[in-house]
Amino acid sequence: MRYDAAHIEVLEGREAVRKRPGMYVGSTGERGLYHLVLGVVDRAVGEVLAARAGSVDVTLTADGGVRVADDGEGGGGPYSPDLEAQLTSFQFGFGPPGRRTVVIAPFSMGLFVANALSSRLTVEVWGEGTRWVKEYARGVEVEQPDTVGPLTGGVGSATGSGTTISFWPDTEIFETTWCSFPVLAERFRQLAFLNRGLAISLTDERPADGVRRVLFQFPDGxxxxxxxxxxxxxxxxxxxxxxxxxxxxxxxxxxxxxxxxxxxxxxxxxxxxxxxxxxxxxxxxxxxxxxxxxxxxxxxxxxxxxxxxxxxxxxxxxxxxxxxxxxxxxxxxxxxxxxxxxxxxxxxxxxxxxxxxxxxxxxxxxxxxxxxxxxxxxxxxxxxx
Missing domain, CATH: 3.30.230.10 (Ribosomal Protein S5; domain 2)
Structure with missing residues (x-):
């Protein structure tokens, strides 16, 4: 069989990520799952270190999802075009490095990869008394932005602003979608030691005997x-x-x-x-x-x-x-x-x-x-x- 240019398949965007997930998160096993989670946490931690937010809350939900919330400015209002771009393309979120750039995981390709490798992802940005919501399924938008009333119970509800990204790692991609509470807790503890002033919490809603939560913040670094x-x-x-x-x-x-x-x-x-x-x-x-x-x-x-x-x-x-x-x-x-x-x-x-x-x-x-x-x-x- 003759092989020529006609046999070359060029994949771009979400199709490329889903076809070769290991290239973007390291593996489709447990290690890749943590890289996926940490890639989303990376954005929220960056908001805190840039003084645009004060705290980060990460929750392992009972239905197998992960919720990452910060109490930042939400992009300056209820609609965040930069955040939307980070979720839908590679070209955003990879600006020049700086000393405030925290490398949370060796393989961290940001929100776009997390969106493409999640069966479902929702983003909520609230500020100025309103909430902007968008939902994706395996990286494809399934709902138009919806502006509703004030959000209660979120990390930013006390300050009136914030961003929450909830996602469910795709079982078609990953060998396991179970995140270990101790593994994530140890990495977040380490981040809090290394970044004085960072407050980051981890909550696990999955245990049958009740919710468990830890908060890490170390004033002496x-x-x-x-x-x-x-x-x-x-x-x-x-x-x-x-x-x-x-x-x-x-x-x-x-x-x-x-x-x-x-x-x-x-x-x-x-x-x-x-x-x-x-x-x-x-x-x-x-x-x-x-x-x-x-x-x-x-x-x-x-x-x-x-x-x-x-x-x-x-x-x-x-x-x-x-x-x-x-x-x-x-x-x-x-x-x-x-x-x-x-x-x-x-x-x-x-x-x-x-x-x-x-x-x-x-x-x-x-x-x-x-x-x-x-x-x-x-x-x-x-x-x-």
Whole structure:
């Protein structure tokens, strides 16, 4: 059989998404389902971080749907053409990245993909005392906008404005449409740690024994994150969490760092770039380790501790026992690989190393007894091995 251009099938828009869903959400299994959900949550979280909304509510409904609501301005009125465009085309919602761009999932193609891969999706935008409603079935509009009276009971009902997107993942596409409450709760908890001021709740209406709900909001950001990690492990008997924030034009972004020294030799150092976990590491974690090593080595020499001269040869041992979170938010994050789990921005390493060296060195000077205890223990442990 001869194969030529006539055999090439060109798919566009929703047909392309439904034909090859794995290209847009990663898989048709459980992982792809979560990417679909997080792609909708991404829009609402972005509204909060852009100061256009104050909170996000996510609900797993009893009939297998997911409802994502925010109390934002609803696009400035009851009708939102930008929101409608995001639901019906690829070209919207992919503007230039910035440090406020939160990467909630490695595969996140926005509302258009969620609409195409849902058996049903409804969007409600309310403001100025009215409500705009539109409904889609597998990405195709089934109802014209309808303006009705005030909406009660929604996230935005108290403020008079907001947006709610409800959708039902398509059973023709996904192997499972059951979302795990613990899995989503852990990701939302993480987002709240990494974005101070973000209030995000998760409600599950499915259990037969009653509705369950959790709310995440952490005023101290990554300091709270480090304290929570430490509390979970029970590795450290004290609560001296050191942390700082800094903006650096050289890396076109901001950094937020917190750390805690424990008494075990197991380090727990977690890195994030624009709120996405960088499991493979990257330049931000390289810079962090370098800065910690420099600060500890300098303070040990200042104290004239026996064995301080040996630290250079055992620099990697200095971070043992550390619990730390290193979060950067960059205008132009450069991820190495399609999964975005390895950060490659070269300027980030230098900037973070310098900041950690300066801030941690100052903390040692301001807390001489605590600093001497930490550094002396590090030197002693290395010398004894």
């Amino acid at each position: 990554v300091r709270d994150f480090v304290a929570a990690i430490d509390a979970e492990t029970g590795a450290c008997p004290h609560s001296d969490v050191f942390g700082f924030e800094r903006e650096d034009e050289r890396m076109a972004g901001t950094m937020e760092v917190a750390l805690l020294w424990g008494y075990s030799r197991r380090a727990q150092i977690r890195g994030f770039a624009n709120s996405l976990a960088t499991h493979e590491g990257g330049t931000h974690l390289d810079g962090f380790r370098e800065g910690v090593m420099d600060a500890v080595t300098a303070f040990a020499r200042e104290l004239e501790l026996p064995g301080a001269s040996d630290l250079d040869a055992c620099a990697d041992r200095i971070v043992e026992g550390l619990t730390a979170v290193v979060s950067v938010k960059l205008d132009q994050p450069e991820y190495l690989g399609a999964t975005r789990t390895l950060l490659g921005n070269t300027d980030v390493r230098v900037c973070i190393a310098e900041a950690v060296r300066e801030h941690l060195g100052s903390w040692f000077e301001e807390q001489p007894e605590r600093g001497a205890d930490i550094v002396a223990r590090i030197v002693r442990d290395i010398s004894q091995d």
